[in-house]
Amino acid sequence: MNNFSYNKVTEVAEAVADLTGHTNARFIAGGTNLLDLMKENVAKPDHLTDINKLALAGIEATEDGGLSLGALATNADTAWNELVEQKYPLLSQAILAGASPQLRNMATNGGNLFQRTRCYYFYDTATACNKREPGSGCSAINGINRIHAILGTSEHCIATHPSDMCVALAALNAKVNVTGPYGDRVIEFRDFHRLPGDTPHLDNNVQDGELVTSIDLPPSNFTQHFHYLKVRERQSYAFALVSVAAALELDGNVIKDIRLALGGVAHKPWRDRSCEEAFIGQEATEANFRALAEKILADAKGYGSNTFKIDLAKRAIVRAFSEALKNN
Amino acid sequence: MKQETSTLEIDDPFSNTLPAYTLVNLRINGQTHKLRLQPWVSLLDAIREYIGLTGTKKGCDHGQCGACTVLVDGKRINSCLTLAIMKDGAEITTIEGLADGEANHPLQDAFIEHDAFQCGYCTPGQICSAVGMFNEGRAHTLEDVKELMSGNICRCGAYTNINAAIMEVKAKLENE
Numbered sequence: 001m002n003n004f005s006y007n008k009v010t011e012v013a014e015a016v017a018d019l020t021g022h023t024n025a026r027f028i029a030g031g032t033n034l035l036d037l038m039k040e041n042v043a044k045p046d047h048l049t050d051i052n053k054l055a056l057a058g059i060e061a062t063e064d065g066g067l068s069l070g071a072l073a074t075n076a077d078t079a080w081n082e083l084v085e086q087k088y089p090l091l092s093q094a095i096l097a098g099a100s101p102q103l104r105n106m107a108t109n110g111g112n113l114f115q116r117t118r119c120y121y122f123y124d125t126a127t128a129c130n131k132r133e134p135g136s137g138c139s140a141i142n143g144i145n146r147i148h149a150i151l152g153t154s155e156h157c158i159a160t161h162p163s164d165m166c167v168a169l170a171a172l173n174a175k176v177n178v179t180g181p182y183g184d185r186v187i188e189f190r191d192f193h194r195l196p197g198d199t200p201h202l203d204n205n206v207q208d209g210e211l212v213t214s215i216d217l218p219p220s221n222f223t224q225h226f227h228y229l230k231v232r233e234r235q236s237y238a239f240a241l242v243s244v245a246a247a248l249e250l251d252g253n254v255i256k257d258i259r260l261a262l263g264g265v266a267h268k269p270w271r272d273r274s275c276e277e278a279f280i281g282q283e284a285t286e287a288n289f290r291a292l293a294e295k296i297l298a299d300a301k302g303y304g305s306n307t308f309k310i311d312l313a314k315r316a317i318v319r320a321f322s323e324a325l326k327n328n
Numbered sequence: 329m330k331q332e333t334s335t336l337e338i339d340d341p342f343s344n345t346l347p348a349y350t351l352v353n354l355r356i357n358g359q360t361h362k363l364r365l366q367p368w369v370s371l372l373d374a375i376r377e378y379i380g381l382t383g384t385k386k387g388c389d390h391g392q393c394g395a396c397t398v399l400v401d402g403k404r405i406n407s408c409l410t411l412a413i414m415k416d417g418a419e420i421t422t423i424e425g426l427a428d429g430e431a432n433h434p435l436q437d438a439f440i441e442h443d444a445f446q447c448g449y450c451t452p453g454q455i456c457s458a459v460g461m462f463n464e465g466r467a468h469t470l471e472d473v474k475e476l477m478s479g480n481i482c483r484c485g486a487y488t489n490i491n492a493a494i495m496e497v498k499a500k501l502e503n504e
Contacts (some may be wrong), residue, residue: 100478
């Protein structure tokens with residue numbers, strides 16, 4: 001780990017201002033991913049601004065019937081929050097499927113959005129990686145790519161986004177509130193993370209100096225038929241090979257609304273609203289779930305060791321929706 | 329750990345401007361330790377190397393094994409993935425702080441009773457993690473315990489006996 005200076009701030013404006021004057025300053029909250037990357041010399045900040053004292057840890061109902069998740073609320077406090085459990089159980093399930101209890105006690109909601117890929121080449125500074133060192137090449141495309149992406153890839157990067165929480169947030173149409181040197185703005189969740197394209201070093205559309213303050217969830221009717229299915233190498237405490245956030249709103253057995261987001265398959269949580277819309281008004285049957293799975297994976301591309309993910313994702317989608325149907 | 333020497337020698341614009349040490353007050357097992365620390369010292373290294381409480385173990389140093397688990401304000405965390413300077417003033421409990429005087433913590437007795445280890449290296453982390461799990465109050469069944477203890481790896485594979493020890497203490501606590 002390189003040396004750095006450190007400052008603990010108490011006000012949001014102070015946090016944003018504290019970044020200026022440094023070449024590579026970073027906010028630190030839980031630190032679970034950042035410190036790990038620093039130990040590997042993948043992240044090399046010259047200054048850390050500790051934002052843990054900011055008053056951003058609340059979880060509160062919003063006037064429109066939704067919920068506001070403070071950026072500094074921990075993953076554990078969010079997953080086990082009464083309002084989240086009641087109104088957004090899909091989110092609780094997804095968070096609890098990720099990491100370990102210790103990490104969930106440290107990791108924050110804001111930080112979760114900024115988790116970096118667990119691509120082995122990204123972590124290994126002895127190898128080429130366009131995400132870590134733009135222009136150096138991608139070692140995964142022709143390398144060992146069992147954990148890599150099958151959707152939205154580019155010739156420059158096939159890394160996946162590692163978060164479980166973000167998959168549920170994508171399914172639930174979350175919005176991310178950020179503040180920064182140029183004021184406040186709201187980012188729709190689908191616009192938060194990026195596809196790799198020819199700029200794989202950019203994971204998301206947050207600008208330098210901007211700070212996530214909260215995540216808003218709109219009112220949701222997905223409290224009955226939902227399931228977060230995570231398929232991984234071992235039953236607990238492993239990243240997803242494929243994960244599925246499935247949610248249904250039913251009228252009898254007719255689909256009134258449907259959400260499907262995939263994790264472990266792309267550079268961002270993968271959603272395709274047009275695929276979902278094609279099944280609104282249709283019966284909630286296994287055949288339709290299979291058709292939906294075929295549709296959302298129509299453009300999937302395997303790279304050798306990860307080609308199995310295409311079939312795995314299809315089966316996981318059918319199983320997740322079948323499980324969602326069972327909930328009463 | 330790999331070091332890129334160029335990083336340290338060339339990209340180090342702050343070597344003359346950094347405060348070399350910061351005064352940090354660490355409250356560990358009820359005792360305050362005033363330490364002069366560099367910002368990059370992990371809580372784990374502060375506990376082991378600066379304070380000399382070596383019960384807390386360094387396994388992977390990357391938050392993957394749980395050997396470094398301690399309680400901060402009653403919550404279990406990986407002390408390797410937090411900076412000591414970030415925990416200034418927090419109440420930290422390590423394995424050394426669980427006993428009540430000469431009386432072991434019930435989990436310590438249960439681990440001995442059930443032979444819940446072979447090499448013992450993961451044991452302090454396992455026990456601190458189990459205390460944290462009890463504080464959370466979310467483990468109701470053996471399946472819950474297995475899932476909620478998954479952040480603590482035992483390379484000897486003593487999980488069966490670890491789970492038995494935890495389940496026994498859990499039952500005792502619930503009957504109190």
